[in-house]
Amino acid sequence: MTSADQAAEPQSSVFQLFTPSLLPATLMLGGGVTLYAIESYITATVAPSIVRDIGGLPLLAWVTTLFVAAAVLGSIFVATRPRGMGLRGAYVCGALIFATGSLICAAAPVMEVVLAGRAVQGFGAGILAALAYAFVRFAYPEPLWPKASTLYAAIWGVATLLGPSAGGLFSQGSAWRYAFIIIVPLGLLMAVLSPWLLPKATDDRAHGKTPVLQICLLLVAVLFVSIAGTVEHMVTKAALIAVSVLSISLMLVTERRGNNRLLPTGAVMLAKPVARVYLIMFALLFILVSDIYIPYFLQTLHGVTPLISGYLTALVALGWTIAAFFSGSLTGRRASNAIVAGCIIEALATVFLATFLARDNQMASLAILGPAAVAMLMMGFGVGLGWAHLVTKVLRIVSSAEQDKASAAISTLQSLGGAFGAAVAGVIANSTGLVTPGGIAGSISAAHWLYAAMALPGIVTIAAALTLREGRN
Incomplete structure (x- = not known):
């Protein structure tokens, strides 16, 4: 599209995403982002309560670290999912996985189980977050693509304001479990409704093998830099960041030299x-x-x-x-x-x-x-x-x-x-x-x-x- 074409586009509003024809997709895509955003801030708020209730203080940092790393893997899954699985099928998987992870966290007797649940939850959240962007071109006309991104930004803004306050409601005793329980029926409902409310999306991906090496290098980088954000010892922190930078560098070199790519063509060439x-x-x-x-x-x-x-x-x-x-x-x-x-x-x-x-x-x-x-x-x-x-x-x-x-x-x-x-x-x-x-x-x-x-x-x-x-x- 040329600049002249873009300049000629009619003025549009983010509220057009809520017109009757677009509302179903907006509810599903915005709902996925909402689950991710709200749960991120609620969990950060109730994490100390989890430790007071079931112990596991040395593992507290991993509550966020595993979630972030798994979310990255979930977003990658959207691009590397099995051939034949459409975006709607991926959405169903993401919603079910997110609900399952929430249920595991809610029932966890020890911190190790909470961490397992957070990893599962993060994988589902990553799928839902990536799908919010992947579905844009199928759900909305092109002039509304920026409006969809605006909506997602607004959701994160609201979550930042309300998430900690909502988390405070579940900070006493074992009430933290309800912060996860309330997510389960929402995830299940979204999984059930998505095949009917989301538009059909053609799987027009180019054929190719899964770039396993790049994925592994990226996950190493995410894990190490996330751990670096939680340690206090400066030498250790710097070493972890250095390993992360090296891992990212190797991933980018592999992307540039190989034919089997994780990123779009040209993404590693300035x-x-x-x-x-x-x-x-x-x-x-x-x-x-x-x-x-x-x-x-x-x-x-x-x-x-x-x-x-x-x-x-x-x-x-x-x-x-x-x-x-x-x-x-x-x-x-x-x-x-x-x-x-x-x-x-x-x-x-x-x-x-x-x-x-x-x-x-x-x-x-x-x-x-x-x-x-x-x-x-x-x-x-x-x-x-x-x-x-x-x-x-x-x-x-x-x-x-x-x-x-x-x-x-x-x-x-x-x-x-x-x-x-x-x-x-x-x-x-x-x-x-x-x-x-x-x-x-x-x-x-x-x-x-x-x-x-x-x-x-x-x-x-x-x-x-x-x-x-x-x-x-």
Whole structure:
């Protein structure tokens, strides 16, 4: 589609996804994303309650690590599923697997069983998340593709705001089990309804063998970098990240040299636009996940309560959601410019955090806290401004035979960006004063260097986004 064609597209709204003809698919696809998002935040909230009830503190970090790794494998399954299994069949599998994992967690007598359930649950969640993108071209006309991505962003934004609060309802005693039990009937219902409510999707994938080596290397990278995000020892953390980077590098080399690929053609060659789109996606999530340290810096440096720090941190998710709705109707050159603007805003927001969050402001002066809060909002706003258009570019660039690979890669990059970002943020913060000397001085140093360093990948996203403007990609 040319820029002139895109400019001529009629204005559309995300609410068109809820018209009678499109509502069934929207409920199913949005429902899959909702299960993934809400359960992620609820589980993070009730995890301490699980430990208090059945023990297993040394294994606590694996509750998230196994879920993330399995989710990556689930997203890959969408692209490498057995020939003859359609997208609707994959959706049924994903919903049933997610429900089964939830049931295992709910009935778990010990932490080891919870971990098994989380792995099963993560695999199902990864399938559902990847299918949300894979189904877009079958469920909606092309002008509505960005609107679908906008809806998914809104779901994650709402989950960020409501998930922890919902998790708090299940934090007492053994009530954490109900946080998993309530998912089971929803998963079963979605599995039953999906063959009737989802559109028929042609399996137009190119024939080829499953790229086992690339999948293994990717899983090693995800597992090691996820573990790195949970360990405190700096040398161990750095070594785990190094192994993860090496594993990813080997995977990319294998992709480039081999004919049996996990990713779409050109995804590992920066000369190709699809590779630059994926790079921007990865880098934006890499930067964004550094918000995990914002509550600590707010409480330590600005004297706000844990509750207020939680609400202020939620501004990041709110910014993403607002921007997604704001830019959802943009097309053609304006959509490409929105990607560039989003990358610029993201980079500037991290610079502002390095300036205003890294201050000794025990009296919570609004002259300092106010700009920091705006920077948090704009940090999410920058990602949300261009994310839907990045997704749409991927779906438009790749061939129909590689659409499932492209869709799975989006979910995989989200997980990779988040995992690598969290791990690297930990290395930066811990090595620049968070632990030694600690206290006010150490926190100021850590906050400054963390967000100053996170501005650097922001510059990379700007450079890559400029090459994606109409007529230059």
